[in-house]
Amino acid sequence: MHLAEGVLSAPxxxxxxxxxxxxxxxxxxxMRLEDVPRVAxxxxxxxVATFIHVPVxxxxxxxxxxxxxxxxxxxxxxxxxxxxxTLQAVVFGYxxxxxxxxxxxxxxxxxxxxxxxxxxxxxxxxxxxxxxxGALAGAGAVLVSGILGAAxxxxxxxxxYGEAALLLSGHAALMAVEALVTAAALRFLYRVRPETLRTxxxxxxxxxxx
Amino acid sequence: xxxxxxxxxxxxxxxxxxxxxxxxxxILTAAAFSVLLATASGWTAPALGLxxxxxxxxxxxxxxxxxxxxxxxxxxxxxxxxxxVPFEAAxxxxxxxxxxxxxxxxxxxxxxLQVGLRANAVVLGLAPLVSTIETVTLGHALxxxxxxxxxxxxxxxxxxxxxxxxxxxxxxxxxxxARAFQPRLDLHTLRTLGNLVGMLLVRAFDxxxxxxAAMKCRGFAGRFPQFHERRIHRGDxxxxxxxxxxxxxxxAERLW
Amino acid sequence: xxSDCILRMEGIEFGYDANRPVLxxxxxxxxxxxxxxxxxxxxxGKSTLLHLAVGLLRxxxxxxxxxxxxxxxxxxxxxxxxxxxxxxxxxxxxxxCPTVLEETAFGPLNLGMSPEDAKRRAIETLxxxxxxxxxxxxxxxxxxxxxxxxxxxxxxxxRPDALLLDEPSAGLDDGATERIIRVLRELPQALLVVSHQxxxxxxxxxxxxxxxxxxxDDQAG
Numbered sequence: 001m002h003l004a005e006g007v008l009s010a011p012x013x014x015x016x017x018x019x020x021x022x023x024x025x026x027x028x029x030x031m032r033l034e035d036v037p038r039v040a041x042x043x044x045x046x047x048v049a050t051f052i053h054v055p056v057x058x059x060x061x062x063x064x065x066x067x068x069x070x071x072x073x074x075x076x077x078x079x080x081x082x083x084x085x086t087l088q089a090v091v092f093g094y095x096x097x098x099x100x101x102x103x104x105x106x107x108x109x110x111x112x113x114x115x116x117x118x119x120x121x122x123x124x125x126x127x128x129x130x131x132x133x134g135a136l137a138g139a140g141a142v143l144v145s146g147i148l149g150a151a152x153x154x155x156x157x158x159x160x161y162g163e164a165a166l167l168l169s170g171h172a173a174l175m176a177v178e179a180l181v182t183a184a185a186l187r188f189l190y191r192v193r194p195e196t197l198r199t200x201x202x203x204x205x206x207x208x209x210x
Numbered sequence: 211x212x213x214x215x216x217x218x219x220x221x222x223x224x225x226x227x228x229x230x231x232x233x234x235x236x237i238l239t240a241a242a243f244s245v246l247l248a249t250a251s252g253w254t255a256p257a258l259g260l261x262x263x264x265x266x267x268x269x270x271x272x273x274x275x276x277x278x279x280x281x282x283x284x285x286x287x288x289x290x291x292x293x294x295v296p297f298e299a300a301x302x303x304x305x306x307x308x309x310x311x312x313x314x315x316x317x318x319x320x321x322x323l324q325v326g327l328r329a330n331a332v333v334l335g336l337a338p339l340v341s342t343i344e345t346v347t348l349g350h351a352l353x354x355x356x357x358x359x360x361x362x363x364x365x366x367x368x369x370x371x372x373x374x375x376x377x378x379x380x381x382x383x384x385x386x387x388a389r390a391f392q393p394r395l396d397l398h399t400l401r402t403l404g405n406l407v408g409m410l411l412v413r414a415f416d417x418x419x420x421x422x423a424a425m426k427c428r429g430f431a432g433r434f435p436q437f438h439e440r441r442i443h444r445g446d447x448x449x450x451x452x453x454x455x456x457x458x459x460x461x462a463e464r465l466w
Numbered sequence: 467x468x469s470d471c472i473l474r475m476e477g478i479e480f481g482y483d484a485n486r487p488v489l490x491x492x493x494x495x496x497x498x499x500x501x502x503x504x505x506x507x508x509x510x511g512k513s514t515l516l517h518l519a520v521g522l523l524r525x526x527x528x529x530x531x532x533x534x535x536x537x538x539x540x541x542x543x544x545x546x547x548x549x550x551x552x553x554x555x556x557x558x559x560x561x562x563c564p565t566v567l568e569e570t571a572f573g574p575l576n577l578g579m580s581p582e583d584a585k586r587r588a589i590e591t592l593x594x595x596x597x598x599x600x601x602x603x604x605x606x607x608x609x610x611x612x613x614x615x616x617x618x619x620x621x622x623x624x625r626p627d628a629l630l631l632d633e634p635s636a637g638l639d640d641g642a643t644e645r646i647i648r649v650l651r652e653l654p655q656a657l658l659v660v661s662h663q664x665x666x667x668x669x670x671x672x673x674x675x676x677x678x679x680x681x682x683d684d685q686a687g
Contacts, residue, residue, distance in 0.1 A: 004287040005336075006256075006328030010249040028360045034422060036360060040367030041375075041418035045410050047368065048375045051218075052383075052403060056395055065407065072411070079361055083368050090340045090348060091219050093280025096332055097241055098248040159321060162294030177400060184404020185411070191564040192606045193412045381559040384522050388552040389620065390576040392544060398575055409562040412606060 002088075002103055003149055005096035009156040016152065017101030023078035023108055030075050042073055043080035047087065054181075056173045064174065067141030068182045070111025071122045071133070072196070077111040078104070106148040110141035122186065123197050130190045130197075131183050138182030139175040146171035218376055219369050221344045222337075228270035231449045232442060233343045233351040239453045240339040246460050247332050253324065255460050259331035262456060263338070270338035277337055284333045288326035295322035345369040371414065379410055470498045471534065472628045472656055473519055473550065478528035480514060488514050492528070492681045496628055501657040503667035506677030512660040513555060515677075516630045519658075520547050548577060551621035551655075555632040557613040566592065566608075566616050567601040573624040591623040595649060611642030618649065628656035635666045 008016075031039060046069050053060040069077045082104045089095045095103050114137040121133035150164035189196050228236070247259045267277065299318025300311060343351065349366040353359060386402065393399050473496040481487035488511040496502060506512050517523045519530065521543025530537045532546045551573075554560045563569040570588035571581075579587065592598040595615055600608075605616060614634065621629065634650070635643045643666065650657065650670040661667050667674045 002283075004284050004329050005244065005332040006248050006330075007287070007291070007325055008248075013248065024361070028358055031360055033360060033363070036363045037367055037421045037425070038415070038418040040364050041371045041414040041421075042411070043364070043368045044371035044375050045407075045414040047372050048379050048410065049407050051376065051379070052406070053393075054395065054399065054403065055393055063403070063407070068407070079364055080368075083361070083365050086365065087219060087345065087368070087372075089336070090343070091221070091345065093277075093333055093337055093341060094283055096248070096336055097244040098332070159295045159298045159318060160291075162298045163290055166290060166294060177395075180397065180400035181404040181407065184401045185407040186404075188405050188408025188564050189411060192408065192604050193415065196412065196415050378559075381554075381556075382562055384517075385554050385560040386562070386572075388520055388522060388547055388554070389573040389624065390544060390547045391572075392576070402572070405562050405564065405568075408564070409606075413558075 002085075002095040003099050003106075003152060005099055007156065007160070008099060008102060008152055012152050012156050013098050013102060016099070016103075016105045020078070020082065020101040020104040020108070023075070023105065023112075024082055027075040027078035027080075031079070035076070039073065039076045039080055040083075042069070043084050046080070047084045050084075050088075054177050056177070061174050061177060063181060064107070064142060064145075064178060065138075065182060065185075066107045066111040066145060067114045067137030067139075067178060068134070068185055070108075070114040070141060071119060071137055071186070073111070074115045074119070075112065077115070078108045081108045081111065102149075102152050106145045106152065107141075109148060110143075110145035113144050114141050127187070127190060131187055134183035134186030135179040137186075138178035138180070142171055142175045142178050146175075219345050219372055222270070222272060222276050222342050224271075224342065226269060226271045226342070227445065228266060228338050229342050230443075230445050232440060232446045233347050234355055235446055235450055235453075236339045236343060237348075237351055237355065239449075240336055242453070242457050243335045243339070244332050246457060246464075247328055247335070250328060250460070250464065251324075253327070255463055256324065256327040256331045258460065258463075259335060260327065263331055263335035266338040267334060270342055272338055272341075276341065277334070280333055280337065281330070284329050285326070288322070288329055291322040291325055292319065295319070295325075371417070374417070375410060375414055378413060379406070382406060382409065472496050472498055472532065473546075473658075474529075474531040475515075475519065476529040476531075478515075478518060478525045478530070480511070480518060480523065480525045487526075489518075489525075490681055494680055496656050496658050498627065498656055499654070501671040501673070502659070503671035503674035504658065504660045504677060504680070505662055505664060505667065505674060508662070510677045512677060513632050516552055516632050516658070516660060519630060520550055520552050522552075548624070549626055550628045550630065551624055551626035552630045553618055553621050553632060553634060555636060557610075557617035560617045560620065561605045561613060563605060565601070566597065566603050566605055566619075569605050569616055570601075570619045570623045573620055577624060587625075588619075588623050591619050595619055595622075609642075611638050611645070614638060614642065614646060615649075618646075622653075626655060628658065629653065631657065631659045633661055634659065635661060635663060 046065055049063045049065050052063045054063070066077070066081065069080065073080055082100070085095055085100055085103055089097060089100060117140070118133040118137050121129040122137070124130055146168050150168040153160040153164040153167065243259070247256060250256055296315040296318035299321065300315045346366055346369060349362045352365070353362040391402065475492060475494045478489055478492040479487055480489045492515065504512055504515070514523060518525055521537060521540065532550070537543055537546055561569055563572055567585065567588055570591055571584040574584035574587045575581070589598055589601060592601055595618070597615055597619060605613070608616065634646055638646065647666070647669045657671060659667060659671055664674065
């Protein structure tokens with residue numbers, strides 16, 4: 001979920017930017033220059049997935065898939081999400097430059113939480129674990145991002161509590177959608193190309209060790 | 211089926227006076243404009259910003275179809291604020307079961323409208339300044355402005371593959387529709403979309419391996435070529451002067 | 467036209483570019499059991515024609531009728547796609563499920579069949595193509611020839627009245643081409659086959675038209 005420009009307070013914007021800068025630096029440090037095409041192709045795939053819409057009653061939600069991104073990219077999810085959101089802000093005008101830090105941080109933290117909590121199951125030999133890891137990552141990443149986004153709004157002023165609550169409740173449907181789609185996608189990778197689940201995560205191995 | 215290629219990451223095309231300005235200068239101006247306006251208070255600065263942004267849009271000959279979706283998105287968010295903030299403002303001073311008082315609701319409404327004005331100014335300002343830069347040029351400009359090479363290369367490669375993968379996903383979606391698939395909110399739909407995403411990722415992964423192999427075949431050893439061709443011309447100085455004067459005025463208004 | 471006409475296209479005009487129509491004044495009818503081949507140079511609109519027929523593209527001018535009723539909206543064409551199967555030129559555009567069995571059951575599920583029935587239908591279809599032994603193979607790992615067969619199975623499993631085939635022999639070696647020809651010759655469905663290989667068309671269809679012939683005299687070249 002994108003927070004719009006002009007809403008958040010200056011301290012919140014600055015904190016978000018600083019935290020994102022930190023995450024991006026860790027992510028880039030673990031990436032070798034020759035990993036760039038691989039991470040880029042993944043971030044394109046996720047960017048393209050956001051064009052896929054699912055009808056939810058009279059509305060439609062688009063896929064976010066930051067949980068899957070976390071499982072496949074680890075720390076590299078930070079720069080990859082920053083790039084995807086920058087493109088959305090620059091080309092489509094969704095989100096903006098000052099909220100880029102906060103928006104990247106909320107989404108990438110959701111992704112990273114899944115990486116640390118679930119990468120064991122996601123790379124497991126047992127299909128039921130892989131499927132569970134997918135469902136938990138899909139729902140969990142959206143939940144973490146939603147909570148952080150709502151917190152950023154609430155921290156910007158008492159008057160935004162109402163919008164923060166609305167925002168968070170709007171995430172319920174998205175969580176269900178993301179859980180099922182992520183589980184199916186992970187199952188696909190597990191059956192078709194299990195090494196994707198391991199090799200891609202290796203991109204951020206360097207980051208974890210150095 | 212070779213349809214016309216769908217370019218999704220296309221910049222708003224020129225020519226226009228704004229398009230002639232150095233991309234680095236446009237990026238820096240957009241950043242300064244966003245920061246000053248996003249943190250502004252009161253009515254004057256956002257109103258001035260909105261006027262300046264609208265002026266830039268006209269100079270850049272921004273088409274309405276490029277502006278409309280982003281204005282709709284930002285105003286949907288603002289509309290939600292206009293609905294929720296007055297009640298929050300009213301509740302802030304009183305116990306929840308008492309009827310909200312009109313004064314604080316009005317205060318909240320004005321606050322929400324102010325946020326909306328700021329948001330519109332920022333979004334409208336960003337459009338002519340950066341949505342007119344080709345994405346690959348954007349990558350190069352950011353690199354020259356000191357962004358890490360790995361990050362800007364990531365941007366450039368992401369742009370390149372997004373077009374390819376988007377075309378691929380459109381073809382697959384079309385093939386799925388040809389087999390009578392209709393998206394609904396059910397397990398079959400979500401599993402189908404999950405498979406589509408998985409397929410997209412596997413193909414993307416294979417492609418990145420081939421790209422890396424081809425790069426190595428051409429002797430890639432961890433460095434990308436860089437070309438700096440653009441020279442600063444008179445229009446850049448004029449624009450820079452205007453931008454500095456405008457932002458100085460905004461700052462002065464704030465510190466007054 | 468009588469009701470055995472599955473598809474009828476009248477005066478179709480289509481172009482991605484307003485000044486450069488790909489198709490102009492095109493007429494075509496496909497009746498039950500009829501087997502028609504279409505040839506023409508690259509880029510003359512053969513694939514476009516097939517995509518128009520099932521509503522994946524919409525014409526600028528002209529009428530498309532299915533079973534005697536005109537089709538204009540997405541809803542009309544959704545109904546057409548349940549009875550007219552389209553095989554894409556590149557099977558990689560079509561195949562997206564992990565296994566051959568799931569891929570083949572996808573269409574039947576879209577028709578509203580229960581998972582068990584869809585699975586049974588998929589196995590029957592694969593069996594008819596001598597592919598049932600490979601039902602649990604990973605689609606992505608198949609050879610190009612096998613992918614063509616699975617893509618065909620995915621369409622045949624919907625038991626369509628007519629099949630629209632876009633270059634079904636493109637990129638296949640001789641053995642795989644032989645197999646496709648054998649399969650197509652035994653199908654009872656009406657066929658509309660697009661190919662630039664006359665020899666292939668002669669093997670599987672009863673009559674062959676060129677794209678220029680379908681567009682009468684107003685197609686210069």
